[in-house]
Amino acid sequence: MSPLEEVARLRHEALERISTADSLASLKEFRVQYLGRKGRLTAILKGLKDLPVEQRKQVGAEANKCRVQLEHDFDAAERKFSEKSEAPLIDPTLPGTAQRVGAMHLTTQVIEEMCGIFYGMGFEIARGPDIETDYYNFSALNFPPDHPARDMQDTFFVEGDRLLRTHTTPVQIRELEKQKPPIKIITPGKCFRNEAISSRAHVAFHQVDGFLIDEGVTMADLKGCLVAFCKAFFGEGLKLKFRPSYFPFTEPSAEVDIQCFLCGGDGCTVCKRTGWLEILGCGMIDPAVLEMTGHDPEKYTGYAFGIGVERPAMLKYRIDDIRLFFNNDLRFLRQFV
């Protein structure tokens, strides 16, 4: 065997041992075997001087290259073993020590999400008082005095001839009194219904109402807007169903059902086996409302819609008790941090 072949074979053998060594001790032993003072590679290097000059140069270069590589590989392999055996510097499974961040109320989050979607479509937010007059809550919205339509909403009456608004639609009237079309507004806020508190009903709830008034606004625009909203809020690919309904302040009026996103429309307990969930009311603003606020209903048309906040949130997060939205139970609130 030529000295060159011997170096090549030794390197091969040594690398094999490095890769298969099962302990730090055996690695150290191998290192001594090859690179120690009496090691095999050392022996070759020591024997160089006995070789002819031509060969000495060639073998010397190869043997040195081999020594550098083996030292490097032994170092790396030993490092691997020592890392395993020594105590770790840190335990990454311990909880991090950053400050605890508080949770925004779920209602706030849902309102922000809804308003964000409408904001992206060019709607602007307007607000109004919670304690309203009959005029803004009913009369100006085309509820005839002493009419069964008023029974649709159980109203809290307040001293001083006031009431707690039953929807945020009064803000529509207040804005119509202030502005000229085009008007494109959403009115998020708190509303009240005189109902016994239960898991299904509460004295208060939140609503995001919206409306657009301009020349040439059509029911097709209303449908397009709500389809876009539902896509953004509930997810894409869900069908909507527009059912004729009745609200004094819109005509034609519709209720919108969305295909149940829990069962995909097959029917489940949440959608009461219908495959559909009732989510909002809408319609074209009644000409009487425009007229009452001094806008020419021949020139302008508009649409309006009203979306509850708690109900869609209950559906989305499968919350089964509306009281959780109002009792500030941290076990509930912290789930939405």
Added chain:
Amino acid sequence: MKVSYKWLKELTGLDWSPDEMGDRLTLSGASCEYIESTARYMDNVVVGQVIELGAIEGADKIQKAVVDDGTGRVDVVCGAPNVAAQQKIAFARIGARLVGDFLIKKVKIRGIESFGMICSERELGMSDDHSGIIVLDDDAPVGTLLVEHLDYDDFMLTFELTPNRPDSMSAIGIARDLAALASVKLRRPQIDLTEVATPASDSVKVSIDDPEACPRYAARIIKNVKIAPSPWWVRRRLLACGVRPVSNVVDITNLVMLECGHPLHAFDLDRFGSDEVVVRRAHDREKFSTLDGQEHILDEQVLLITNGKSGVAAGGVMGGLNSEVENDTTNLLLEAAYFNPSVIRKSRRKLETVSESSSRFEKGADPNGIKYAINRAAQLMHELCGGEVQAGIVDCYPKRIEPRTIELRPARCNAVLGSNYSTERMKQILTDLELQVSGDDPLEVTAPTFRPDLEREIDLIEEVVRIEGFDSIKDSVTNIGPLFSRTLPEDQFAREARWVLTACGFDEMLDHGLGSSRVAKLFNPDLPQVRILNPVSEELDIMRNSLVPSALAAVSHNLAHRVLDLRLFELGKVYFAGSDDTDWREPERLALAVSGNTPQGWRETARPLDFHDLTGALQRLVEHFRWPDFDFVPDKVWFLDDRISFRIESEERAVGWAGLIAPDQARALGVKQPVLVAEIDLDGLIDTRKDRIQFEPLAVYPAAPRDLAVLVDVAVPAGEIIECVRQAAGKLAESVEVFDLYTGKQIEKGRKSIALSINYRSQSGSLSTEQVEEIQRRVVSKLEQQFNAEIRDK
């Protein structure tokens, strides 16, 4: 409202399935909520015959019956009072599943094995009648399925109707929509009335005192009726509409109302008390007993049908006890009237009752549908009760109510809807809805009086789209409206305040805004309250005038559920009444509440949350919104503990309060651990962040940090010491922070050590060590002078 599916089929000739009918009607405005099979509890129920009855020893309420169910004889235990031998009965075999998911199994009662059940109407889901078992006709074939024998395989469709559509409160009304949806003709029952020669006008006169309240009153006289149960087809139809059969006369008035929507009332003519009907307003404090046995004291809100002297019916709401049809009644006065909807509404409110009749009149009946209704009922009373119908209707109709004519511009219809309907299609829809249409542009549309909701062009546009369906309108795909949407300053403020406070570890609360007058008084006895006139409970009888009670309620709720460490905030309104239309106020406020401890971690030690945790969060807001610093001025606040009770001021204006909840108030809400609260009125603070951040050039020259520990009397506020340092050092003190506070063993009693870290820096050049020493000396001497301070170490 409930309607029989078979009835709708009969009226339209359509062969749609119940589901298809329900779905199509829902999509055209009559929302079909449920569809139930009338025979859903009749599987395994057959015609049976009681062969013999025997007593059971030791039991007097139940008997043993031997029943032939067509396949053989079985023993059955029966407790019905009306069971008798030879009767044909409804027999539930083993395996039948009755109302309430009640499965019929073999059972042993008093030692007798029972192989089935003899059923009442309630058990079969036919009605709520459980007074006895159903007794079938003698010729009922034993062993036949009951549903076949009774021809009872129908469906009950339950509709949720909107208040603007009184026309749909009947089988014909619903069928009219169906006919329009399918473009078929409505098949109204034909009336073929047989009258006797005697004119009804000989028997009764009608006069109306208040034609505004009662524009029309019609009466017929029917003699010699025989009160009996209705024939099965009438009872079956009523049952399939969810109405309990009573007797033929009452059933017929109900049936006709269900059919055409017009309420009728039958009086016992012999108990009527006179031969004249006078419609008038009730007198103040006039007494009247309705047929449900209630005695009412009336006022003139109530429209009364009288016999000229006293009341016989509360018009349109309920008949009177005195003239009610009884089993021995033979002669009838049949009433079909039209009442003003708002009169009925006030009247039924006064009487505190709602009837099928009042709910129809209140929404608007058809003044011109009276003739059909009264003739149809008279015809049935002749056919089914053997009554002799006297000739003619005694019809008092002082002021005819005419149908309305409305113009519809086809182009306008499409412009509002964004649709593309042809004029022909619009005409057809309106005609199918039984409106009269002529002309082309505009269409001249006459709406019959059964459609009081159709008054304007937009109402007709709605009719078109409701029948054509919203699906026929393409969803628009482009956005319209303004390009730019502003953000309200208060919204931006609230958003940022929430970021800051949640980042400080505070969780957001949200309250409904209603409160208790009792609690509010305990917290702020002098603060006005806005009262709710019809509260749901005493605990929610005002609109809140402070956020503190609701914050404390939230604390209490969480403590009760063993969540003990709380940092909470709320952004919400409080409410104050005004004296006129403009000065009602709903100021926005911020409340903070802390209680319990800071979080305990593996590295951090928990410590009690205290006043400084409140002010810390407030200072973060001050910093964020660039408000002037808040001053905490000791003050007596009603609901706060005297020891920790402060008024918060911003530039000498009171903006809120902060401190420890006093024991009485804490106890009232069941809170047993210390709670610290702050409440800030945000009015005036939301606007103060107009000038946003202005960039300051980065410092060019180095800073010279120095620490300084001073001993002062415990009463000296840290804020004053800092202020003193700032004054002494002038602009050169870039920042002054407290980094340690110590009282204890190594310090003289009554004194405290405050350690300050001061950063000196000049904008005009590097400060030399001598210059810094010089300033520091000035600071020290000022502190010594002002506070009798000692410098602890160099």
